[in-house]
Amino acid sequence: MPRASSDPIPPTIEWGDGLVRLVDQRGLPEDLRFIEAATVEELCRCIAELAVRGAPALGVAGAMGIALASWRGEDLAAAAERIVATRPTAVNLKWGVERALASADPVAEVLEIAAEDVRRNRRLGALGAELLGEGSRVLTHCNTGSLACAGYGTALGVIRAAHESGKHPMVWVGETRPVLQGSRLTAWELDRIGIPATLIVDSAAASLMAAGEVDCVMVGADRIAANGDVANKVGTYSLAVLARHHRIPFYVAAPLSTVDFGCTTGRSIPVERRPPEEVVMTGGRRLAPTGTAVDNRAFDVTPARLVTAIITDDGIAARPYRRSLRALAR
Numbered sequence: 001m002p003r004a005s006s007d008p009i010p011p012t013i014e015w016g017d018g019l020v021r022l023v024d025q026r027g028l029p030e031d032l033r034f035i036e037a038a039t040v041e042e043l044c045r046c047i048a049e050l051a052v053r054g055a056p057a058l059g060v061a062g063a064m065g066i067a068l069a070s071w072r073g074e075d076l077a078a079a080a081e082r083i084v085a086t087r088p089t090a091v092n093l094k095w096g097v098e099r100a101l102a103s104a105d106p107v108a109e110v111l112e113i114a115a116e117d118v119r120r121n122r123r124l125g126a127l128g129a130e131l132l133g134e135g136s137r138v139l140t141h142c143n144t145g146s147l148a149c150a151g152y153g154t155a156l157g158v159i160r161a162a163h164e165s166g167k168h169p170m171v172w173v174g175e176t177r178p179v180l181q182g183s184r185l186t187a188w189e190l191d192r193i194g195i196p197a198t199l200i201v202d203s204a205a206a207s208l209m210a211a212g213e214v215d216c217v218m219v220g221a222d223r224i225a226a227n228g229d230v231a232n233k234v235g236t237y238s239l240a241v242l243a244r245h246h247r248i249p250f251y252v253a254a255p256l257s258t259v260d261f262g263c264t265t266g267r268s269i270p271v272e273r274r275p276p277e278e279v280v281m282t283g284g285r286r287l288a289p290t291g292t293a294v295d296n297r298a299f300d301v302t303p304a305r306l307v308t309a310i311i312t313d314d315g316i317a318a319r320p321y322r323r324s325l326r327a328l329a330r
Helices: 041-049 057-072 076-086 091-103 106-128 156-165 179-191 200-210 238-243 321-329
Strands: 012-017 021-022 035-036 137-140 170-174 195-198 216-219 223-225 228-233 250-253 298-302 310-311 316-317
Touching: 012 106, 021 041, 021 057, 035 041, 041 076, 041 216, 041 250, 057 076, 057 091, 057 106, 057 200, 091 106, 106 156, 106 250, 106 310, 106 316, 137 156, 137 200, 156 179, 156 250, 170 179, 170 200, 170 223, 179 195, 195 200, 200 238, 200 310, 216 238, 223 321, 228 238, 238 250, 238 298, 316 321
Parallel strands: 137 170, 137 216, 170 195, 216 250, 250 310
Antiparallel strands: 012 021, 021 035, 223 228, 228 298, 310 316
């Protein structure tokens, strides 16, 4: 279902007869371009290479991969296995695949999933906006806006909802090394929406908090364990520790589909390792000597005890999360 043309950000992912059309996020911010995937392999390549990313968007992409396989008369089980393997930490990818597999009409199902994602994100945003005061200075990490979803956003959707309600938030945008989803994507989205934002290097967060210039931290999640442990873009755990030290609220915003009730704690969440080139190269230029050992962990796990609240589309969960998240799921 295409979004209204008045939205300043184009649809992240759309279904068209036998094709998946995506914003190619690798080109932003300089080049707003689109890419089409006509096969499961092409879509998996888009996912693995971060042409499409963000937990809710991956859920939609996973479902669309099953729709592509169904459209082409391919083995759905084999397609599902291939899709889920591309990004093992993001539980929404598996959720979208399984939901499409369970439908008698995967194409109709993906259209509903995409439309439902936007509706749920708007509801999440409205709920979370109640936690922000007038003129809140919010520190973000990675990208959790419209580009990370079928539309609107999760953590950035909260800030967007506060902006739309006249609360005038301001955003500190963490650059988010190594592939700069904050500076490339979040700053681009905020500029299009018209929300005041200032880009910072990741290592500046502590000094901003110490100076009293951050009112809260708002991040998304790629998977939330049943006990409230949160897997998110690497660097999130550091921000949570800093926020606790400086007595600053640390909020996580994610749809309830991101909660993996089969995962007891964060210790069970697989952490994706990505190619070393993301760390040692930028813009075609080498940043480290050839042969340098690299450990490129794409995610870290923030313990539930450091999370002030988890904002979902079905309500706001508080500690103990094992109880409150389960209550929301019911």
